[in-house]
Amino acid sequence: MSQSAGQILLKVDDVSKHFGGFTALSHVSVEVAQGERLGLIGPNGSGKTTLINCISGALKNDAGAIVFKGENLNGMPPHQRTRRGIARSFQIPRPFHSMTPVENLAVPLEYVTHRGAAHKADIRGEAESILSDMGLGDKMNAPCAGLSQVELRKLELARAMAARPALLISDEAMAGLSNAECDEVLAILFRLSDKGITIIMIEHIMHAIMRFSNRVICLDAGKLIAGGAPGEVVKNPDVQRAYLGA
Amino acid sequence: MNGNSLKFYLGCGVALLAALLLLGSVQNEYVFFASYVVLQFIVLAIAWNILGGYAGYVNFGTSAFFALGGYSALFMIKAFAAPLVVQIIVAAMFTGVLGLGIGLLSLRLRGIFFSIATVAMAIICETIITNTEFLGGAKGVQMTRPDPIAPFTSYTKMLFFVMAIMTIAAIIIARYIENSWIGRGLRAIRDNEEAAECMGVPTLRLKLIATVISGALMGAAGAPFPMYMSFIEPVSAFSLNYSVSALAMPIIGGTSSWLGPVIGAVLLGTVQQLVTVTISSELNVLIVGVLLVFFVVAAPQGILGLFKKRAEAPKPAAGGAAK
Ligand SMILES: Nc1ncnc2c1ncn2[C@@H]1O[C@H](COP(=O)(O)OP(=O)(O)O)[C@@H](O)[C@H]1O
Numbered sequence A: 001m002s003q004s005a006g007q008i009l010l011k012v013d014d015v016s017k018h019f020g021g022f023t024a025l026s027h028v029s030v031e032v033a034q035g036e037r038l039g040l041i042g043p044n045g046s047g048k049t050t051l052i053n054c055i056s057g058a059l060k061n062d063a064g065a066i067v068f069k070g071e072n073l074n075g076m077p078p079h080q081r082t083r084r085g086i087a088r089s090f091q092i093p094r095p096f097h098s099m100t101p102v103e104n105l106a107v108p109l110e111y112v113t114h115r116g117a118a119h120k121a122d123i124r125g126e127a128e129s130i131l132s133d134m135g136l137g138d139k140m141n142a143p144c145a146g147l148s149q150v151e152l153r154k155l156e157l158a159r160a161m162a163a164r165p166a167l168l169i170s171d172e173a174m175a176g177l178s179n180a181e182c183d184e185v186l187a188i189l190f191r192l193s194d195k196g197i198t199i200i201m202i203e204h205i206m207h208a209i210m211r212f213s214n215r216v217i218c219l220d221a222g223k224l225i226a227g228g229a230p231g232e233v234v235k236n237p238d239v240q241r242a243y244l245g246a
Numbered sequence B: 001m002n003g004n005s006l007k008f009y010l011g012c013g014v015a016l017l018a019a020l021l022l023l024g025s026v027q028n029e030y031v032f033f034a035s036y037v038v039l040q041f042i043v044l045a046i047a048w049n050i051l052g053g054y055a056g057y058v059n060f061g062t063s064a065f066f067a068l069g070g071y072s073a074l075f076m077i078k079a080f081a082a083p084l085v086v087q088i089i090v091a092a093m094f095t096g097v098l099g100l101g102i103g104l105l106s107l108r109l110r111g112i113f114f115s116i117a118t119v120a121m122a123i124i125c126e127t128i129i130t131n132t133e134f135l136g137g138a139k140g141v142q143m144t145r146p147d148p149i150a151p152f153t154s155y156t157k158m159l160f161f162v163m164a165i166m167t168i169a170a171i172i173i174a175r176y177i178e179n180s181w182i183g184r185g186l187r188a189i190r191d192n193e194e195a196a197e198c199m200g201v202p203t204l205r206l207k208l209i210a211t212v213i214s215g216a217l218m219g220a221a222g223a224p225f226p227m228y229m230s231f232i233e234p235v236s237a238f239s240l241n242y243s244v245s246a247l248a249m250p251i252i253g254g255t256s257s258w259l260g261p262v263i264g265a266v267l268l269g270t271v272q273q274l275v276t277v278t279i280s281s282e283l284n285v286l287i288v289g290v291l292l293v294f295f296v297v298a299a300p301q302g303i304l305g306l307f308k309k310r311a312e313a314p315k316p317a318a319g320g321a322a323k
């Protein structure tokens, strides 16, 4: 895909996170290569979103380091991490609800992609083209309040894309969607991957994880318990135990 | 400058001209005495709206910023016999710093907790002032007005004109914020702060810009107050009416643009003045309260919202150049 494929883009190095006495992440280490499609699985409450929050900067990791493009991001606020190329979607969509989809995308376009440059018309044009790509072409100037669940998920991804990330983290973008809708979202993620964007996909839907990922890692109770090819990881007894309960 | 801006600045010029005409033609001092209050409320409402309307952080402590503006002026008068302009500048700087403090609170406190903190801040400020002998303590300070500066024929007229200029300045500032990267970022913060931060918006910096400007404008509006009344004491300076009105006026007028607080302040401010003359000033807070409830229920987008619904024309392009 890209000439730099195989290079380490993101390194999560021995990261721990506690909430009071509760350990949400315990010594998690993982490396993500440029262009990779990494599946992140784990039962509810295993710390997937917490790990994403530590990577995006929404939470501060208590120990360890998040290293992106060779730079240690510890202590860096989220907006600066986004400017360095990390974008995420939220598990529960968080649109700017008083704005239209175009205006939603204008925020990262103005604050990240075209900081200090670009005219209003360019930004609008770019927002429209991303939204059309995502299949939201006919809704882009309507109020967000009228969007369906799947449209909100797409808007989450579209808005993250507007920041032109090197790494996109998708947090359960398919939860609660129908099979056809899942396929739509999956197709979008594949297209983004083809463009060279590194993607971490958090998902419960196994067939989506199996189809999408080059590699899968599994969190359980804040610990990484498995990692490897998708087929191997789902067969791993620890993973099966974590999912089925022991 | 585009057509809209041209119209806007022409409007500002016309408003200033109207104020001058009023000064030249009307003799009745009361007109200026009352208009001053309405203008003062426009400034307070606009200032409140920069934080409350644009960024969604509800400040219940406007009275503290207003009163500390007045007390900063009093301090400058007593300590340095400073002229009015210096009083206003120092007041704005002092309350701007207070705004910075409130802004830092927003690091940890969101929503109702932020609002409660602003109430606490107001109570603390009032207690401190009440116990500061140099600033008159609980019984206040009586002041004698100096002679008005030519060409003004009375001090009230002069204060009216000063407040008119501050009003226009506040409107220009609010409009600038609204149409700039700052305003668009604040709007994203109001809609969803976490998402805004993750989409590249430097939320802390923008919130601090908003709290400092908002606080400074409130303090500036309060600076001429001691001279306007020829008297200042804590209970009236920290009156709940300022906090409630500064919040009610934008909500009634509409919080989405600078015009909302102006409409709300003119409307409510005028009603308050009429009620004060005809019945009693005690009724003011009650009237504000009733109108507020009415609008929150019947027209949550304020008066502006009612008009916008009718004229929902194609919106101008979102976004623009960030700094
Ligand atoms: N901000 C927080 N404060 C306290 N506990 C939290 C917080 N965020 C997550 N947790 C806890 O951490 C654990 C992991 O949560 P999360 O990362 O959301 O799990 P997942 O995304 O894998 O379902 C859960 O037990 C959750 O209750």
Ligand SMILES: [Mg+2]
Pocket: A048, A049, A050, A091
């Ligand atoms: Mg989660």
